[in-house]
Amino acid sequence: MKEIQLEIETIRTHIKNLQKERASLTVKIQEVVSDSPEAIAQAYRRQAKEDPELFAEIKGIDDAIAALEAKLHQKETQLQKLQITAAQQTPLQQLEEASEQARIHTERINQMAEELVKEVQALKAIANEISPLYWQVHYKPFITGFKSITVPLVRLKGDVWSIVNRQV
Numbered sequence: 001m002k003e004i005q006l007e008i009e010t011i012r013t014h015i016k017n018l019q020k021e022r023a024s025l026t027v028k029i030q031e032v033v034s035d036s037p038e039a040i041a042q043a044y045r046r047q048a049k050e051d052p053e054l055f056a057e058i059k060g061i062d063d064a065i066a067a068l069e070a071k072l073h074q075k076e077t078q079l080q081k082l083q084i085t086a087a088q089q090t091p092l093q094q095l096e097e098a099s100e101q102a103r104i105h106t107e108r109i110n111q112m113a114e115e116l117v118k119e120v121q122a123l124k125a126i127a128n129e130i131s132p133l134y135w136q137v138h139y140k141p142f143i144t145g146f147k148s149i150t151v152p153l154v155r156l157k158g159d160v161w162s163i164v165n166r167q168v
Contacts, residue, residue: 001079001082001083001086004075004078004079004082005079007075008072008075008076008079011068011071011072011075012072014068015065015068015069015072018061018064018065018068019065021061022058022061022062022065025054025057025058025061127142130142
């Protein structure tokens with residue numbers, strides 16, 4: 001639910017920014033003969049023909065705002081359904097759902113750790129290659145060392161999922 005709430009806030013922020021940008025692109029209609037709808041429409045059409053880039057940008061912003069508002073409505077509906085579902089779930093069901101999310105995040109962290117190991121090894125290889133030259137130029141080593149980060153274990157139903165903590 002927190003992810004959806006963050007998405008909703010992000011969408012609202014984008015909409016506000018687009019609305020500010022849209023407000024800054026004012027169209028100054030001149031030569032409106034009367035207040036009739038036809039005269040106003042003709043004035044806007046004439047202005048659009050004279051400055052098509054401005055009107056294309058305004059149209060793009062308006063379309064983006066409309067699309068984001070539709071997405072916002074969809075996310076708000078999704079959040080309401082989740083809140084209703086969460087209220088109806090038993091604590092055991094909530095625990096199982098949260099446990100599944102934790103397992104997914106653990107797997108993803110381990111995948112990223114494997115990628116990080118490769119990147120760190122590549123960095124160390126480069127460091128070993130240029131370190132003598134760096135020492136000659138700057139009179140100090142290029143890289144002085146690498147530190148490891150401790151990652152906690154995840155406990156679930158008597159199982160312990162370990163998150164890879166590799167030192168390279």
